[in-house]
Amino acid sequence: MIRVDAAEWRSTIAGFHGSGCTLFGFLTGVDRGDSVEIIGRVAHPESIEAHLISTTIPAGGTLPSLNDLYLGASWHERETGEMFGITFAGLTDARPLLRRAQQGSPPLLKSSVLVARVVREWPGAAEASDDGRRGGNPSRRRQRPAGVPEGFMQDEADGRSAIGGT
Amino acid sequence: MIPDEAHGVIGLQPSACTSCMICVRECPTWCIELESHTEEVSEPGARRPKTINVLDAFRIDFGLCMYCGICVDLCPFDALAWSPGFDHAASSAGGLVHGINELVNWWPATNPSPAD
Amino acid sequence: MISLALMEVAERRTPERAYRVAGAPALRIVVLDVGLACCALEVGAAITAGLLVPDVAGPGVPKGIDATVLLISGTVTDALAPGVLRAWDAIDGARHAVSFxxxxxxGGPYWDAPTVxxxxxxxxxxxxxxxxxxxRPEALIAGLLRLVDETATA
Incomplete structure (x- = not known):
């Protein structure tokens, strides 16, 4: 994988495009905490030549769009933009694909708590020693379901400001 | 022709289940519910009675189940197994939830009882 | 492709891809497949196995059909839900929805997804x-036969 600065993202990929890698593979993001890593793949349509290119931008940051070079990049940039909360400057159609406009926080950021996991009672919280009592044995530290951070369980503290989506 | 090993439904052997909750906690769709209580049993020769879990209810919501088989794979006591049944459509979403009575019947005939 | 299939059902009102259930004499039904994800492949398998028979009458709901079945096979996102509803609203006469x-x-594997x-x-x-x-394809047919049974006794 080729790692480049955000300033060289477009020029690097444009260089590959110019040398014959006109096939757009995919583009996606990875939440790195304070930053988002963007990874793209372009390939030569008639050879095995292919390149994975990666860059890192601050959370909520901006990257120049590739959709004038590769039409196929539009879909991926729309999706990555709405799922990771970043902007692709120059993207002709940036309408959200799956999310309603401005609803919650971007779902693929790790800080987005899936509200369904908080609202639904986790069946795994039950213990045999609860002896059928709902809410269970208060002396025991409750097990927590995967994907629900501390402080988000029904019987825990209030603060649920990070809940994303619906 | 449906092969015996087809992943149609999941059968339960209640006598093998120790109510350890591993299947419930590892299920990605939270589709398993288990209710149990503890009982003390005295064994001859033992100093104190030992505490065992007794299974009261076991339900799988096949409307939610993603048929991943993690519960079957992870059960330390082989109390869960795949069964090839397929004719389990229901006229309500609640009709896809099945308890011990149905799950016992779906214990595959090809599987020896783990309790044996 | 997903949206094309939906458009076909929703906009034309006379879907070309309609199927009958083999061996369901009690009630004649036409199945409109709304294939949105991998489950649609099992519907395809039911067709190649001869369990679902393509309707020979061509476009439109043929005469003598008692009910039209909207078969939703796959993931419905909130974004796509209006399309499914349009397909449902476009069906004339007796209709049933089968959730496959x-x-x-x-929501199944996506039960916790904010978009599904x-x-x-x-x-x-x-x-x-x-x-x-x-x-399985057999489960589809079992479900459709159950529908036939239930609607015949109703």
Missing amino acids: GACANT TKGIDQLLPVTVYVPGCPP
Whole structure:
């Protein structure tokens, strides 16, 4: 994988495009905490030549769009933009694909708590020693379901400001 | 022709289940519910009675189940197994939830009882 | 492709891809497949296995059909839900919705996703739910025959 600065993202990929890698593979993001890593793949349509290119931008940051070079990049940039909360400057159609406009926080950021996991009672919280009592044995530290951070369980503290989506 | 090993439904052997909750906690769709209580049993020769879990209810919501088989794979006591049944459509979403009575019947005939 | 299939059902009102259930004499039904994800492959398998028979009458709902079945096989997102509803509204006469697979039943593997509809029964009345992820082609036919039974006795 080729790692480049955000300033060289477009020029690097444009260089590959110019040398014959006109096939757009995919583009996606990875939440790195304070930053988002963007990874793209372009390939030569008639050879095995292919390149994975990666860059890192601050959370909520901006990257120049590739959709004038590769039409196929539009879909991926729309999706990555709405799922990771970043902007692709120059993207002709940036309408959200799956999310309603401005609803919650971007779902693929790790800080987005899936509200369904908080609202639904986790069946795994039950213990045999609860002896059928709902809410269970208060002396025991409750097990927590995967994907629900501390402080988000029904019987825990209030603060649920990070809940994303619906 | 449906092969015996087809992943149609999941059968339960209640006598093998120790109510350890591993299947419930590892299920990605939270589709398993288990209710149990503890009982003390005295064994001859033992100093104190030992505490065992007794299974009261076991339900799988096949409307939610993603048929991943993690519960079957992870059960330390082989109390869960795949069964090839397929004719389990229901006229309500609640009709896809099945308890011990149905799950016992779906214990595959090809599987020896783990309790044996 | 997904939206094309939906458009076909929703806009033309006379879908070309309609199927009958082999061996269901009690009630003649036409199945409109709304294939949205991997479950649609099992519907395809049911067709190649001869369990679902392509309707020879061509476009439009043929005469002598008692009911039209909207078969939702796959994941319905909130973004796509209006399209499914349009397909449902476009059916003339007696109609039933069959929910095929975990996604259509409850959201299934995407039960916690903020973008997925948690069961199509939030959108429209479902007559029969077929469990599975995905259900086998045989499960589809069993579900359709159950629908035939239930509607025949109703």
